[in-house]
Amino acid sequence: MSDSERMVIVGASLAGATAAETLRTEGWTGPIVLIGEENELPYERPPLSKGVLLGKDQPEVAQLHDRAWYDDNNVELRLGSKVTAIDTGARKVTLADGSEVEYDKLLIATGSRVRKLDVPGADLPGINYLRTATESKALTDAYAAKPRVVVVGAGWIGLEAASAARERGSEVTVIEPQSTALASVMGEQVGELYADLHRQHGVDLRFGVGVEGFEGEDHVTGVRTSAGDVLPADLVVVGVGVQPNTELAEAAGIEVASPEDGSGILTGPDLRTSVPEVYAAGDVVRWDHPLLGHSIRVEHWQNAKDSGKVAAKSMLGQKVTQDALPYFFTDQYDLGMEYAGDVPRGTSYHVVLRGDPASGAYLAFWLDDDNHVLAGMHVNTWGSLDAVQDLIRSKKQVDPDRLADSSVELSEV
Numbered sequence: 001m002s003d004s005e006r007m008v009i010v011g012a013s014l015a016g017a018t019a020a021e022t023l024r025t026e027g028w029t030g031p032i033v034l035i036g037e038e039n040e041l042p043y044e045r046p047p048l049s050k051g052v053l054l055g056k057d058q059p060e061v062a063q064l065h066d067r068a069w070y071d072d073n074n075v076e077l078r079l080g081s082k083v084t085a086i087d088t089g090a091r092k093v094t095l096a097d098g099s100e101v102e103y104d105k106l107l108i109a110t111g112s113r114v115r116k117l118d119v120p121g122a123d124l125p126g127i128n129y130l131r132t133a134t135e136s137k138a139l140t141d142a143y144a145a146k147p148r149v150v151v152v153g154a155g156w157i158g159l160e161a162a163s164a165a166r167e168r169g170s171e172v173t174v175i176e177p178q179s180t181a182l183a184s185v186m187g188e189q190v191g192e193l194y195a196d197l198h199r200q201h202g203v204d205l206r207f208g209v210g211v212e213g214f215e216g217e218d219h220v221t222g223v224r225t226s227a228g229d230v231l232p233a234d235l236v237v238v239g240v241g242v243q244p245n246t247e248l249a250e251a252a253g254i255e256v257a258s259p260e261d262g263s264g265i266l267t268g269p270d271l272r273t274s275v276p277e278v279y280a281a282g283d284v285v286r287w288d289h290p291l292l293g294h295s296i297r298v299e300h301w302q303n304a305k306d307s308g309k310v311a312a313k314s315m316l317g318q319k320v321t322q323d324a325l326p327y328f329f330t331d332q333y334d335l336g337m338e339y340a341g342d343v344p345r346g347t348s349y350h351v352v353l354r355g356d357p358a359s360g361a362y363l364a365f366w367l368d369d370d371n372h373v374l375a376g377m378h379v380n381t382w383g384s385l386d387a388v389q390d391l392i393r394s395k396k397q398v399d400p401d402r403l404a405d406s407s408v409e410l411s412e413v
């Protein structure tokens with residue numbers, strides 16, 4: 001490779017900025033152009049729904065680097081610039097202002113966007129989503145008035161938004177069409193543990209209930225539900241998932257998974273796409289995971305960091321694979337949790353609990369029918385995650401009774 005070659009990164013996201021940083025730490029001295037649609041410096045998302053939303057931290061804590069870092073490391077940062085097209089034949093990207101940027105190697109790190117509700121009144125002021133730094137700041141400021149809050153969706157974002165609102169003194173109602181919190185990702189048994197946590201903190205949970213529309217004239221005043229009632233609301237937070245921004249790649253002829261197959265830009269373990277010299281990282285990539293044995297797309301913070309590093313090294317011609325286990329964490333009230341592993345949708349599994357959930361400190365494991373550990377999490381049991389990951393990576397059969405017995409070391413189950 002020649003140092004005159006230009007590395008272009010589309011998406012000034014955590015994955016994109018991590019890739020730029022890795023290119024430099026790995027010794028690349030050639031041009032790097034990092035293009036982002038937002039006007040904010042690249043940032044991490046977890047603080048936006050945790051410390052910032054609680055009013056404890058300023059949004060700046062989420063920034064990966066300050067402006068000087070990009071200048072000092074000769075990373076050309078183009079913020080407020082939307083890429084409208086990728087020409088893989090001519091190896092260039094076109095921006096919304098009509099300008100073009102040529103590349104020798106391209107990384108697509110365009111991330112995801114929130115799914116929006118399409119119901120009457122969905123555009124009323126006071127209806128909030130939580131994805132960007134701007135949205136987090138607006139919601140943080142709104143929480144200061146202690147409004148009556150209705151959260152739509154009992155997934156991770158919805159529960160963190162509910163937790164922050166309660167901790168700041170708001171009345172909170174959560175509505176969710178599934179049978180309990182986190183049912184699609186944790187299963188009903190573990191999901192109900194999180195539901196109980198929120199009940200204990202005074203959250204009004206309405207399961208099996210959807211949104212029919214929003215009430216109000218100049219501002220939202222209520223949420224009309226499928227149960228036939230209207231929930232009073234001064235503020236609504238919608239957290240019903242995200243969808244990857246694959247449109248640029250698809251229009252450029254880069255292979256993309258269908259929504260039925262989980263969406264995402266398809267790559268191998270080295271994060272190379274179907275088109276030469278084009279790579280993908282972060283929320284938008286669906287890659288062949290060498291350990292799990294199937295393709296996977298992960299929407300969490302750790303994957304953005306891991307895949308950004310791997311993609312950068314792959315762009316430099318290094319032989320690398322993205323084999324990190326999916327990982328995420330949450331903080332709600334006095335609960336701290338870390339999770340590792342993957343349970344594919346439709347997989348038959350059973351859950352083994354280790355410790356008493358009523359104590360506030362326990363572990364949970366998801367096992368397949370042959371008693372292989374697919375995933376595990378700890379709640380307020382710090383220092384145990386490495387052992388959980390070792391069990392997953394080992395792919396060995398475990399004894400569920402020994403796994404549930406806290407007196408038996410995890411390495412001995």
